[in-house]
Amino acid sequence: MKELKYDVLIIGGGFAGASTAFHLAGKGLKVLLVDSKPWNRIGDKPCGDAVSKAHFDRLGMPYPKGEELENKISGIKLYSPDMKTVWTVNGEGFELNAPLYNQRILREAESKGVEIWDQTTAMKPFFENGFVKGAVLYNRRSNEEVAVYSKVLVDATGYSRSVRSKLPQELPIAEDLDEKDADIAYREVLLTRDDIEDHDYLRIFVTQKASPGGYWWYFPKGKNKVNVGLGIQGGMGYPSVHVFYQKYLDSYAPDVDKSRLLVKGGALVPTRRPLYTMVWNGIIAVGDSAYTVNPVHGGGKGSAMISGYCAAKTILNAFEKGDFSAQGLWDMNICYINEYGAKxxxxxxxxxxxxxxxxxxxxxxxxxxxxxxxxxxxxxxxxxxxxxxxxxxxxxxxxxxxxxxxxxxxxxxxxxxxxxxxxxxxxxxxxxxxxxxxxxxxxxxxxxxxxxx
Ligand SMILES: Cc1cc2nc3c(=O)[nH]c(=O)nc-3n(C[C@H](O)[C@H](O)[C@H](O)COP(=O)(O)OP(=O)(O)OC[C@H]3O[C@@H](n4cnc5c(N)ncnc54)[C@H](O)[C@@H]3O)c2cc1C
Structure with missing residues (x-):
């Protein structure tokens, strides 16, 4: 098997992995990022695609522009279950074309020296003498297995946690998740029959009947296009999320044209406090893999970017000290908790x-x-x-x-x-x-x- 050496190996190119690469780029380290998906599908995952502008400002991330930005958001309207009370909470945000924005961040990192391999899956991590030392990758483009050795491996594999879950279970970073601490979410993107009223406001419907333990959303992606979906709490034995979707779609999105469905899909969202430690010897976890999602509204893209920022800062420090142990990477936990984790x-x-x-x-x-x-x-x-x-x-x-x-x-x-x-x-x-x-x-x-x- 071919063997290669990098300073940092990032597995996963979603918001968390891409922002880690973005903040590491051009800082003198040899960085490789891999993702199982082909380039044009990276960042394409079921999501409501709404992110608060404050996250971009705080982290110095570029704003979405052109086709990356589908709609500018002015706030949220929150509906009571009986729809008799509507609260308006103002706050600027973006309704993204998430794959396009995600891919641009990756391209910017690439232009500053980060190597990116698409269609490449991490099969298993190397774990030697208590340290994560890299991973075996399978590259579908070249149809070969490659052993990549790293000083720090970043698990940015999303909810699948597909690297850290393969480590010895007694390691704190291998911590699993209680199903009740996750939501099962499903959404479709559809065109509407008429212009959407107040299309710069996201709508959230709180209802235990139609989305137990979660909520319904209606996020306009412009005047005639909407991302509509719901989340329900996992592990509770509720009927499938699809049953709720079919039953209540007309109540929360009466104006959609069901014959003009553009995208559909579902996925799981962690809705708990962050992983107790996001680091161990030679490894850092970021984004959904480290449970960084906001437990109340389920938004995880902004906090995935925060974790990427903290990971990059920690890695640069670790290289200065030459210490890649859990202690050498510990600042990751402190940084993330101060920025978002305590909240x-x-x-x-x-x-x-x-x-x-x-x-x-x-x-x-x-x-x-x-x-x-x-x-x-x-x-x-x-x-x-x-x-x-x-x-x-x-x-x-x-x-x-x-x-x-x-x-x-x-x-x-x-x-x-x-x-x-x-x-x-x-x-x-x-x-x-x-x-x-x-x-x-x-x-x-x-x-x-x-x-x-
Ligand atoms: C239906 C739904 C609606 C949501 N709505 C919102 C919303 O409106 N706003 C918001 O902020 N958040 C929302 N979220 C949450 C948000 O989507 C996630 O928190 C966020 O995208 C997580 O980013 P990530 O980079 O951690 O993971 P992901 O985006 O899942 O990226 C992980 C990447 O890792 C790759 N990968 C996985 N395993 C391997 C492997 N072994 N080798 C190589 N590559 C691998 C995958 O291909 C993928 O590209 C929603 C989630 C769902 C399910």
């Missing part, structure tokens, strides 16, 4: 609460403004739900009935704050990981018990 953990708590609410509770809560649009915006931007909000609401609600809902909200706010704090106290070295993990796990089980009462 994500707090939203994991919020998500658990939301998934237990009945449609009745949600109608009531939205209608009576138990929580308000600005609280929701703050929870989603910062992962904070202020106790003052819960307490204020408590006073209102006390006069209206349903005190149990408000008691729960207070508990939620407390646990959100506590878990965030725990994440900010993330251990400074791998030796503290086990104790910290036990603390997080017990906080979550305690919350689950409290909220089920």
């Amino acid at each position: 994500q953990a707090s939203l994991d708590i919020f998500r658990r609460f939301l998934q237990k609410l009945s449609d009745d509770d949600i109608n009531y809560g939205m209608n009576k403004k138990v929580l308000k649009e600005e609280d929701l915006l703050e929870a989603s931007e910062k992962g904070d739900l202020h106790l003052s909000v819960a307490e204020k609401a408590m006073r209102i609600i006390a006069g209206l009935g349903r005190p149990s809902l408000l008691m729960k909200l207070k508990t939620v706010a407390e646990y959100m704050k506590n878990i965030k704090q725990l994440y900010y106290n993330y251990p400074r070295s791998p030796s503290g990981l086990q104790i910290w993990k036990t603390q997080v796990d017990s906080l979550i089980s305690e919350f689950n018990m409290n909220i089920s009462k």
Whole structure:
């Protein structure tokens, strides 16, 4: 078998892998990125394709332009289950042609020296003396197997986790996922019969009946084109996502022309706190493979880009130090937690609460403004739900009935704050990981018990 050596081997060229390559490019390292798909399909995966503009600004990523940008977004309209209450949350974003944008980021990285092989699959990682040392690749273009050795391998393989899942199971980075911590999502892109009203606003329909544990979305891709779909919580024994899609499509997207279907497909989305450690000796995980998705709204492209940014920064530091051990790469965890992970953990708590609410509770809560649009915006931007909000609401609600809902909200706010704090106290070295993990796990089980009462 042919043997090659690179400094960094990135497996997977989706948003996470592409942004890792983008931030590493031109910095003097020999980098190879591989993806199983052919060039023109990289980045083509079932997705709502909506990403907040704030992510691009914060990371210095280029804005989508030309055909990469299908629609400019001004905000979100959030509908209660009975559709009687509609909250408008303003905020700029992009509705992307995701493959085109993704491929442009890869081309920019390539133009600065990153080598990219399409149609190339990582078959299995090399694991020697406790270190990941590279992987065996199968290149369909040349029909050959190649052994690639690396100082750092980046697992950017998406939900499949197809590299780190093949490592010895006792390694912390091989951590698996509870099915209930994932959503099964399906979407179609269709043309509409008429012009879409307020087509610069995304629509989100919260409904346990039509999408238990998730929500329906209607994301305009212009005046006459829409990405419509839903997610439901996994591991709950619900009927298939397709059953819900067929049954409720007319309720949430009555204007689509079913004979003009452009794309369809489904996939899984992790909806939990990030992987307890995103690194081990010689390896870093990014994007869906490291569970970086926002647990409440399921958006993972922005946070995949954040993880790519942190991975590149960590790798450059590791090369300066010449230390590729878990300790040498540990800054990845700290960087990601500070940028997004602590908020994500707090939203994991919020998500658990939301998934237990009945449609009745949600109608009531939205209608009576138990929580308000600005609280929701703050929870989603910062992962904070202020106790003052819960307490204020408590006073209102006390006069209206349903005190149990408000008691729960207070508990939620407390646990959100506590878990965030725990994440900010993330251990400074791998030796503290086990104790910290036990603390997080017990906080979550305690919350689950409290909220089920
Ligand atoms: C239906 C649906 C709707 C969604 N809507 C939104 C949304 O509106 N906004 C948003 O921000 N997020 C959304 N998400 C989540 C978002 O799509 C993901 O979080 C994001 O795309 C993850 O990017 P990634 O690079 O980590 O993984 P992926 O995009 O999955 O990329 C992984 C890449 O790795 C390659 N690969 C895998 N294994 C191997 C291997 N062994 N060898 C070589 N290559 C390999 C694959 O070919 C793929 O190209 C949605 C998800 C779903 C399923």
